[in-house]
Amino acid sequence: MGVPAIELQAVDKSFRKNRVLRGTTFQVEAGCTFAFLGRNGAGKTAAIRMLMGLLSCDDGVIRVLGLDPQVDPIGVRSRVGYLAEDQTMYGWMRCEEILRFMAPFYATWDHQLALRYARDFEVPLQEKIKHLSKGQNVRLGLVLALAHRPELVILDDPALGLDSIMRKQFNRDLITHLQGEGRTVFYSFHLLYEVEPVADEVAILDQGRIVRQSETEALRSDVKQIVLSREAAVAVGETASVLQRREEGRELALVVDKAQVVIDHLRREGVEHRVVDLNLDEIFEAYVTGTNEAEPPEVAATQRIAGEA
Amino acid sequence: MILRIEKGSAVPISSQIFQQIAMLCASGRLKPGERLPSVRELARELAVNQNTILRVYERLVRDELLEMRHGQGTFVAAHADTTGLAAHRTRLIEELRQWASQGLALGLEAEGLHELMDEALRQLQSSATTEKTKKEVS
Numbered sequence: 001m002g003v004p005a006i007e008l009q010a011v012d013k014s015f016r017k018n019r020v021l022r023g024t025t026f027q028v029e030a031g032c033t034f035a036f037l038g039r040n041g042a043g044k045t046a047a048i049r050m051l052m053g054l055l056s057c058d059d060g061v062i063r064v065l066g067l068d069p070q071v072d073p074i075g076v077r078s079r080v081g082y083l084a085e086d087q088t089m090y091g092w093m094r095c096e097e098i099l100r101f102m103a104p105f106y107a108t109w110d111h112q113l114a115l116r117y118a119r120d121f122e123v124p125l126q127e128k129i130k131h132l133s134k135g136q137n138v139r140l141g142l143v144l145a146l147a148h149r150p151e152l153v154i155l156d157d158p159a160l161g162l163d164s165i166m167r168k169q170f171n172r173d174l175i176t177h178l179q180g181e182g183r184t185v186f187y188s189f190h191l192l193y194e195v196e197p198v199a200d201e202v203a204i205l206d207q208g209r210i211v212r213q214s215e216t217e218a219l220r221s222d223v224k225q226i227v228l229s230r231e232a233a234v235a236v237g238e239t240a241s242v243l244q245r246r247e248e249g250r251e252l253a254l255v256v257d258k259a260q261v262v263i264d265h266l267r268r269e270g271v272e273h274r275v276v277d278l279n280l281d282e283i284f285e286a287y288v289t290g291t292n293e294a295e296p297p298e299v300a301a302t303q304r305i306a307g308e309a
Numbered sequence: 310m311i312l313r314i315e316k317g318s319a320v321p322i323s324s325q326i327f328q329q330i331a332m333l334c335a336s337g338r339l340k341p342g343e344r345l346p347s348v349r350e351l352a353r354e355l356a357v358n359q360n361t362i363l364r365v366y367e368r369l370v371r372d373e374l375l376e377m378r379h380g381q382g383t384f385v386a387a388h389a390d391t392t393g394l395a396a397h398r399t400r401l402i403e404e405l406r407q408w409a410s411q412g413l414a415l416g417l418e419a420e421g422l423h424e425l426m427d428e429a430l431r432q433l434q435s436s437a438t439t440e441k442t443k444k445e446v447s
Contacts, residue, residue, distance in 0.1 A: 033358065171356040179359055180349060193317035197357040217361070220321045277319040 003066040005030045005152050005184040006051060011060035013046055013208075020046045021057070022208040028186055028201075030151075033179055035195040035216075036188040038205035039288055044188045045085050047205070048156050051186075052082050065152055078106065081150035085157055087141040091130030095123050095140055099147070106148035114147035120169060121162075135161030142170075146177075153178060155187040159194060167191075171198050192280040196220075202280075206288045212257075216280075223283045224259035225276040227251055232271045239265045244286040255286035310345065314355050322357060326365045328400070334374045334385060335393030345375065345383045372396055 006028040013021040020043040028034045038044045049055040050062055053069030053076055062069060069076045089098055095118065103109040118125055121139035124132075132140065138161030145153060162170055175198065178185050189195050195202065196216055203213040212219065223243070228236075233252045236242075240262045244255040255278065256262050266273050278286075312329045314322060333339040345351070348366060352359040366383055369375040374393055376386045386392070412422045 168356050172353055175356060175359060176349070176353050179352075197314060197316065197322050197355070197361070200358060200360055217321060217323055217364075277321075279317050279319050281317065282319075 002030055004028060004063070005032070005065060006034075006186055007061070007063040008047070009061040011047070011050070011062060012058045013043075013050070013055070014058060020208050024060070024205070024208060024210060026203050026210050026213050028184060030184050031182045032200045033174070033185045033198060034187070035199035035202045036186060036205065037192065037195070037202055037284060038188070040190075042205045042288075043208045044205055045156055048085075048154060048188065051154055052076065052080070078108075078148075079151055081145035081148065081153040081155075083138070083141045083145040083155045083158055085160075087137065089129050089137075089140070089144075091128065093129050094125070095127055095129060095132070096125040098129065098140070099125075099143070102144055102147070108150075109148045111147070113149070114143055117143040117146055117173075120173065121166065133161075135163070137161060139166070150183070152184045152186065155185070157188050157190060159189055159191050167194055174198060192284055196280045204284060204287050211287050219283060220277075220280070222259060223255065223257050223278060223286065224263075225253055225255050225278055225282075226259065226262060226266070226273050227253045227276060228266070228271060228273040232273065235266060235269050235271045236262060237265075244289065255282075310339065312351075312355060314357065323361050323365050323368075326355070326357070326362070327368060330365070330369060331372075331374055331393050331396055334389040335397050337390050339385045339389070341385050341387045341389050343385045345385070347382060 004027045006026075008027075009025050011021050011024045012019070024043070024047060036044055036047070046055060050057055051064050051069060053073030056070055064076050065079055067075050090101075093101065099111070099114050099118065103111055103114075115125075117123075118140075121142060123136060123140050123143060127136075129137070129140070138158065142155070142158055145155065158170065159167055171194065174185060199216050201213065201215050202219060204211050214222070226236075229250055230247065230252045233254070236254065236256075240254065241257040242254050243257060246253045253276075259275070263273075263275055310330070310333065312326060314325055318325065330339070330345075339345075345366075346354065348359055348362045351357075352362045355362075366375060366377070370377055370383075370386075372392065373386055374389045374396070375383050377383050409422055412425065417425070
């Protein structure tokens with residue numbers, strides 16, 4: 001393994017009394033397509049701004065392509081393509097002008113590629129930026145982020161302005177141009193069903209902590225819903241890491257991590273139960289609901305249900 | 310090869326692709342010796358991660374439905390139709406088992422379940438005959 005593309009170690013950040021990141025730790029291997037998931041306000045944008053050196057951390061270590069973004073923001077910038085969540089650009093420029101304006105800032109700028117992306121993303125080149133719609137604005141930002149062929153691309157919710165056809169086109173470009181060329185993509189996204197076919201790995205950020213990092217497929221096979229009668233729930237006992245529990249009459253629906261352990265256990269005990277496969281949306285929901293401010297997710301994630309049933 | 314991916318489904322993307330290719334092999338719509346699209350091509354076509362496609366291909370090779378010829382690409386294996394059928398047998402039994410357990414939970418007994426199966430087959434056959442007559446008429 002070479003240098004990881006992104007590395008955060010025990011990063012803390014507060015805005016006055018509001019702690020947005022709490023000991024956030026994760027690593028993105030080079031060549032990986034990594035989806036960074038979290039609810040609004042979970043701290044995604046703050047973390048991303050730190051990667052770009054736009055925000056300092058209070059504590060911890062941040063490395064982007066082996067560089068410290070606080071010490072060498074220009075070094076990071078030249079090798080990373082970045083799309084901000086609310087990218088603002090000079091409103092008086094025409095789209096075509098900003099492409100030419102940006103080109104000299106990057107040694108590796110590929111103007112043909114920029115024009116091709118502009119066409120694919122239906123960016124009106126002759127239009128002034130202040131007259132663009134929100135969607136067009138995001139797409140222009142994408143063109144600017146990708147045209148210097150960066151080895152790492154950091155995108156803060158690129159889906160925001162794309163309709164479903166363009167999202168598919170964007171996913172295709174991501175797969176052929178970025179994944180296919182072995183580049184690293186780190187992106188936050190709010191549409192989980194779009195993430196699943198594309199991302200190698202996902203991390204879920206909740207209240208400033210990474211509550212789960214996993215290969216996308218592994219997450220799907222590890223987390224399942226188990227439905228059983230309330231009396232039978234005692235049998236689950238200590239085997240389960242319960243992420244979410246829902247009671248419905250005589251039945252109890254538990255979303256558990258490491259589901260296979262629980263299922264094997266229930267089979268051995270001869271407890272009647274139903275196993276339900278979940279989609280990524282439901283898994284995400286199980287992780288980010290039911291944990292509250294006072295309770296660190298380590299505790300919440302391994303909430304024992306013994307004796308409660 | 311036409312595949313369809315359902316996003317947001319509870320069935321993982323890789324299983325969707327795996328099952329559809331296995332089905333195409335079993336039904337003979339993909340013939341032994343036929344060349345499949347490359348990992349890159351299929352990934353682009355479906356807008357699915359290349360590693361996912363590669364893993365599916367590898368699993369299909371392990372199950373002897375496909376074979377990878379070095380430097381030439383991926384092909385449907387000889388006897389993939391019969392191997393595919395065997396693989397589907399396992400999956401169908403699994404599905405029937407779930408279906409049967411639902412029936413049992415509703416209070417049906419073995420006989421009742423068989424009746425349901427017969428009824429389903431009858432409906433399939435009659436709709437097939439209607440299709441056929443329609444075709445003959447037109």
